[in-house]
Amino acid sequence: MKRIIVYYSQGGKTDLVAKTLAKNLNADLVRIHDLKNREGFKNKILSSINAFREVKTDIVPARVDLSAYDTVYFGTPTWAGNPTPAILTIIDRCDLRAKDVVLFATMDAKNGESNIERLEEKVKIRGARIVESFTITTKDKSPEKLVSDTEAIIDTKVLKMY
Numbered sequence: 337m338k339r340i341i342v343y344y345s346q347g348g349k350t351d352l353v354a355k356t357l358a359k360n361l362n363a364d365l366v367r368i369h370d371l372k373n374r375e376g377f378k379n380k381i382l383s384s385i386n387a388f389r390e391v392k393t394d395i396v397p398a399r400v401d402l403s404a405y406d407t408v409y410f411g412t413p414t415w416a417g418n419p420t421p422a423i424l425t426i427i428d429r430c431d432l433r434a435k436d437v438v439l440f441a442t443m444d445a446k447n448g449e450s451n452i453e454r455l456e457e458k459v460k461i462r463g464a465r466i467v468e469s470f471t472i473t474t475k476d477k478s479p480e481k482l483v484s485d486t487e488a489i490i491d492t493k494v495l496k497m498y
Contacts, residue, residue: 339407440469
């Protein structure tokens with residue numbers, strides 16, 4: 337079984353979760369980069385509005401070939417209760433027919449569930465079968481705590497099975 341983790345991370349916490357998953361699940365890793373400036377207070381507000389409105393954005397890589405993979409993980413931070421524009425953009429460009437998908441969302445405090453619900457809708461439309469999903473709270477957690485929480489989720493959700 338071949339796995340890939342496709343994710344977006346701005347502040348690094350989702351990056352740490354994705355890398356922990358990849359290491360523990362022997363998965364390939366593709367980080368999506370948003371070419372729009374999302375730094376600073378004003379840009380963060382606009383980014384949250386973009387996430388709410390599901391505005392597409394320019395990303396690198398522009399596409400990811402998933403044909404060699406059985407299971408695809410998509411991960412994103414939660415912005416205003418929604419997935420980020422970068423992850424929505426890449427999902428819209430992926431062929432997910434007959435793919436098993438695991439979704440994960442990081443969040444400061446809450447609203448990760450609404451993020452996951454929207455991601456589920458997006459990947460199902462593209463023909464994917466959702467096999468698992470999870471959220472992970474990142475606020476005020478050390479990198480070591482994020483790694484241990486992610487490893488606990490791998491065991492609890494039995495992610496090595498997918």
